Amino acid sequence: MGHRARGRIARGARYRAIHRYRGQFRIEEVSDFLGVSRSAYYAWTKRVDRPDPDWERKQLVLEAYERSRKTYGYRRIQIWIEREHGIRINHKTVLRLMRKLNIRSIARKRNPYRLINNRYGAIHTYPNLMQQNFKTKGPNEKWGSDITYxxxxxxxxxxAVIKDFFDGTILGHALSRNNSIQMVLQADRAAASELQLPTDVIIQSDQGAQFQSSAYCSLTSQFGITPSMSRRGNCLDNAPTENFFSHLKEELLRHIKIKDFQEAVLVVDDYIHFYNHDRIQLKTKLTPLEFRRQFV
Known part of the structure; x- marks a missing residue:
């Protein structure tokens, strides 16, 4: 066998071949033929024959996994082993052993948003700057952004909509057949078009992938807008924007059946025009734009 042929065979495979045929051929001959040294082969045999130092802990992990009906993750497995056997194993060790055993909880699917990159680019997270304080002194101080279907x-x-919390005006909106970042960016651009830089706008959103994307980060930076993110699963952190969706559904959507995308665009555009220009707010006794024009 030539040098190139030997090079294509993994070193471990060569050691296993020597070990398999050691009773039929002299080890020196097979070693020379496969291009490995005898000392390296003998060192490999010592490693192979050495008992697995993790064997006992692997059995504990497997026992906990099976007893939990394969639902436990590494943290619960660690607790179970300590409770049932009085043995404390570091949770990182349990996770390493589970990976070696190729087992994982069947209760949860892998979360794609925990990856460093998702389909929208690198993930950016932001603190919850508003803390449910939606009070403002004027337009373009605090906005809300959200998506509904x-x-x-x-x-x-x-x-996707952008709402100014000062006067309730819907500054920008966009519709799409897909829940895409492009839709969010289109609504943001429409809202930001009236801004005069520099600006101190804070925009509240949930932790959706669109709002964690690199494109969203770049666009908000371009217009000097500071993102703020709601706590996970807490819709009250963006209550004013959720309130608009409630009006949209109660005053329009639940009363009609929409045929297709084109009709959805027409009826939503019409309702948002009505909401901004004609719908009187009880708090101000003015429409959102009437109230806004007193300050802009």
Whole structure:
């Protein structure tokens, strides 16, 4: 066998070949033929014959895993072993052993948003700067951004909006057949078009992938907008924007059946125009834009 042929065979495979045929051929001959030294082969045999130092702990991990009906992750397995056997194993060790055993909890799927990169680019997270304090002294201080879905006979349509918390005006919105970052960016650009830089706008959003994307980070930086993120699963952190969606659904969507995407665009555009220009707010006794024009 030539040098190139030997090079294509993994070193471990060569050691296993020598070990397999050691009774039929002299080790020196097979070693020379496969291009490995005898000392390296003998060192390999010592490693192979050495007992697995993790064997006992692996058995404990497997026992806990099976007793939990394969639902436990590494933290619960650590607790179970300590409770049932009085043995404390570091949770990082339990995780390493589970990976060696190729087992994981069947109760949870892998979360793609825990990866460093997702389909929208690198993940950016932001602190919850508003802390449910939605009070403002004027326009373009605090905004809210969110996404909802609209049912049509041909499937779902998605709507992204930007709302100014000062006067309630919907500054920008966009609809799409997909829950995409492009839809969010389109709504943001529409809202930011009236800003005069520099600006001190804070924009509240949830922790959706669109709002954690590099594109969203770049766009908000471009317009001098500071992102703020709600706590996970806490819709009250963006209550004013959620309130608009409630009005949209109660005053429009639950009373009509929408045929397709084109009709959804028409009816939503029409409602947002009504909401901004004609719908009187009880707090101010003015429409959002009437109140806004007193300050802008």
């Amino acid at each position: 609209i049912h049509t006979r041909q499937g779902f349509v998605y709507l």
